[in-house]
Amino acid sequence: MVPGDDLGGMLGEAAAAAGARPGDVLVVAHKVVSKAEGRIVRLTEVVPGPAARALAVETGKDPRLVEVILGETRRVLRRRGGTIVCETRQGFVCANAGVDASNAPEGTVILLPRDADASARRLQAALARRVGGRVGLVVSDTHGRAFRRGLVNVAIGVAGFRPLVDHRGGVDRSGRTLVATEQALADELAGAAGMLMGKDAGLPAVLACGVPTQPGPGSVGELLRDPAHDLFREGGQMVGA
Amino acid sequence: MVPGDDLGGMLGEAAAAAGARPGDVLVVAHKVVSKAEGRIVRLTEVVPGPAARALAVETGKDPRLVEVILGETRRVLRRRGGTIVCETRQGFVCANAGVDASNAPEGTVILLPRDADASARRLQAALARRVGGRVGLVVSDTHGRAFRRGLVNVAIGVAGFRPLVDHRGGVDRSGRTLVATEQALADELAGAAGMLMGKDAGLPAVLACGVPTQPGPGSVGELLRDPAHDLFREGGQMVGA
Numbered sequence: 295m296v297p298g299d300d301l302g303g304m305l306g307e308a309a310a311a312a313g314a315r316p317g318d319v320l321v322v323a324h325k326v327v328s329k330a331e332g333r334i335v336r337l338t339e340v341v342p343g344p345a346a347r348a349l350a351v352e353t354g355k356d357p358r359l360v361e362v363i364l365g366e367t368r369r370v371l372r373r374r375g376g377t378i379v380c381e382t383r384q385g386f387v388c389a390n391a392g393v394d395a396s397n398a399p400e401g402t403v404i405l406l407p408r409d410a411d412a413s414a415r416r417l418q419a420a421l422a423r424r425v426g427g428r429v430g431l432v433v434s435d436t437h438g439r440a441f442r443r444g445l446v447n448v449a450i451g452v453a454g455f456r457p458l459v460d461h462r463g464g465v466d467r468s469g470r471t472l473v474a475t476e477q478a479l480a481d482e483l484a485g486a487a488g489m490l491m492g493k494d495a496g497l498p499a500v501l502a503c504g505v506p507t508q509p510g511p512g513s514v515g516e517l518l519r520d521p522a523h524d525l526f527r528e529g530g531q532m533v534g535a
Numbered sequence: 536m537v538p539g540d541d542l543g544g545m546l547g548e549a550a551a552a553a554g555a556r557p558g559d560v561l562v563v564a565h566k567v568v569s570k571a572e573g574r575i576v577r578l579t580e581v582v583p584g585p586a587a588r589a590l591a592v593e594t595g596k597d598p599r600l601v602e603v604i605l606g607e608t609r610r611v612l613r614r615r616g617g618t619i620v621c622e623t624r625q626g627f628v629c630a631n632a633g634v635d636a637s638n639a640p641e642g643t644v645i646l647l648p649r650d651a652d653a654s655a656r657r658l659q660a661a662l663a664r665r666v667g668g669r670v671g672l673v674v675s676d677t678h679g680r681a682f683r684r685g686l687v688n689v690a691i692g693v694a695g696f697r698p699l700v701d702h703r704g705g706v707d708r709s710g711r712t713l714v715a716t717e718q719a720l721a722d723e724l725a726g727a728a729g730m731l732m733g734k735d736a737g738l739p740a741v742l743a744c745g746v747p748t749q750p751g752p753g754s755v756g757e758l759l760r761d762p763a764h765d766l767f768r769e770g771g772q773m774v775g776a
Contacts, residue, residue: 372766379766387682396716436718440681440767441628442689443760444699444719446726458685461733475637477677478685479730485687486727489720489746492702505730519684525613525620526681526767 295498297332302420305499309421309429312501316427319502320417321487324435324450325397325404326498327413333405334398335362345533353378359393362403366391367533379438382406385518386450387527388437406435410451411513418453430455430507434484440526447488449480451514455507457481458516478517479507536739538573543661546740550662550670553742557668560743561658562728565676565691566638566645567739568654574646575639576603586774594619600634603644607632608774620679623647626759627691628768629678647676651692652754659694671696671748675725681767688729690721692755696748698722699757719758720748 295301309320328334342350342357346364350357353376360378364370367380371387380391384406392406407413410433418431433451438444449457457480487500521527536542550561569575583591583598587605591598594617601619605611608621612628621632625647633647648654651674659672674692679685690698698721728741762768 374766377766436716439719441760441765442719442722442758444717444722444758446719446722448683459733475677476685477729477733478680478683478687481683481685481687482726482730485723486730488718489723489727489743492700492718492747502730506733517683517685519682524682525615525618 295326295329297330297334299330301327301330302417303424305417306420306424308499309501310424313503314421314425314429314501315503316425316429317507318425319430319432319455319483319505319507320421320499321432321434321447321484321502322417322499323447323491323497324392324406324410324413324433325394327407327410327417327433327451328404331407331413333407334402335405336402337362338401349373349378359390359395359403362405363391363393364533366393366405369533370531371527371529381521381527384410384450385515386435386437388435392435392450406450407433411453411515412451414451414453414512414514422454428454428509430483430512432457432480432484432487434487436488446481447484447491449484449514449517452480452512452517454509455480455512456510456516457512457514459508479505480512480514480517536567536570538571538575540571542568542571543658544665546658547661547665549740550742551665554744555662555666555670555742556744557666557670558748559666560671560673560696560724560746560748561662561740562673562675562688562725562743563658563740564688564732564738565633565647565651565654565674566635568648568651568658568674568692569645572648572654574648575643576646577643578603579642590614590619600631600636600644603646604632604634605774607634607646610774611772612768612770622762622768625651625691626756627676627678629676633676633691647691648674652694652756653692655692655694655753655755663695669695669750671724671753673698673721673725673728675728677729687722688725688732690725690755690758693721693753693758695750696721696753697751697757698753698755700749720746721753721755721758 340358342361346361581599587602
């Protein structure tokens with residue numbers, strides 16, 4: 295995958311060949327999206343500023359890598375040892391603002407798509423044309439979590455269905471009204487695809503069939519908690535504009 | 536499902552009928568496990584103590600429900616409005632220590648299994664006997680998360696496979712050594728099952744076929760971050776013994 299490749303066309307062909315039908319959801323690893331969008335930075339072309347140099351000393355990372363990370367970061371939430379947990383400009387909380395060297399060409403790092411919802415919408419439109427109906431689209435990345443070890447694949451861009459399913463006001467099987475039950479379906483879909491993508495399987499997309507979804511434009515924003523309502527985000531340090 | 540029912544036998548029959556084969560993983564919603572284990576509390580039989588009464592006033596909850604919640608709690612991490620985020624005695628971070636009234640008989644609440652790993656091991660042994668080989672077992676619950684909206688189904692008990700897959704030291708497709716990539720496979724499996732369980736589908740178990748797993752005794756403990764290494768757990772209040 296190189297910048298300018300018609301990823302939507304390729305995924306549409308592959309999904310059609312796999313028998314995709316309206317209502318299915320395609321989960322696409324962000325890395326292939328980022329590559330097609332040219333979100334690759336060559337470290338030799340990066341000049342680290344003072345903030346990056348200071349944080350590089352603290353974390354033992356390459357100052358040029360830290361410069362790239364800070365460029366993607368709204369707020370550094372935590373740092374300890376070599377770990378930098380960032381709130382990205384899109385609002386994701388993840389290590390290194392999603393900047394990653396694995397599966398990147400030598401000497402480069404790969405960034406998250408600038409607007410993964412927009413990426414998802416573009417790919418979703420290409421798929422819908424090819425398949426002849428609504429196919430949901432999730433752009434995914436693997437993130438760590440508070441409280442639990444291990445990475446899980448989660449949604450960072452969504453199009454064509456509602457990522458958050460609202461069960462509130464419904465009734466359970468005893469006839470009791472359900473409260474506070476919103477299901478992060480797009481994240482569960484991403485996790486399911488993540489099982490099959492593995493880390494080195496080289497499988498950039500997984501088609502999920504038979505999962506009931508609700509039509510809607512969709513946006514990963516529905517899955518991001520407003521920082522003002524987040525009970526665990528306090529602290530951290532804003533990154534200068 | 537009532538206390539004493541042979542859940543392992545029933546799940547073994549159902550899994551065999553569904554064509555379960557060695558290497559598959561059965562994800563079982565904890566609620567059916569809790570019911571079979573009698574982890575049900577009748578609120579009329581609960582006498583709330585002073586701590587529960589105070590927290591009930593603060594949160595607007597039934598003081599008897601809060602008493603049950605505190606009985607399951609090692610530490611109250613956060614509270615705001617009607618929300619109580621607990622670290623349970625098993626080490627899970629979740630709302631209300633997993634105590635839940637939905638799909639519970641009238642006037643009762645359902646607790647998490649006392650030791651969901653032990654529950655998983657018992658069910659796993661029954662399944663392995665019936666299927667004639669290793670079938671992985673995940674006991675799951677739906678939990679909220681820091682930073683993201685919506686509940687996702689996660690593992691709270693594991694048996695028969697390694698819940699955390701260690702990709703460290705492996706190489707990516709460019710031949711570069713992978714660092715810091717442990718995959719929380721059991722949580723991704725639980726999430727995949729959660730898509731199909733929904734909240735009111737009444738589907739207590741989902742069989743996952745074709746997911747590569749590594750043999751091992753397994754324990755959800757592998758997925759729980761040591762609080763001392765957790766960057767987001769600080770604060771909170773211990774619950775008296």
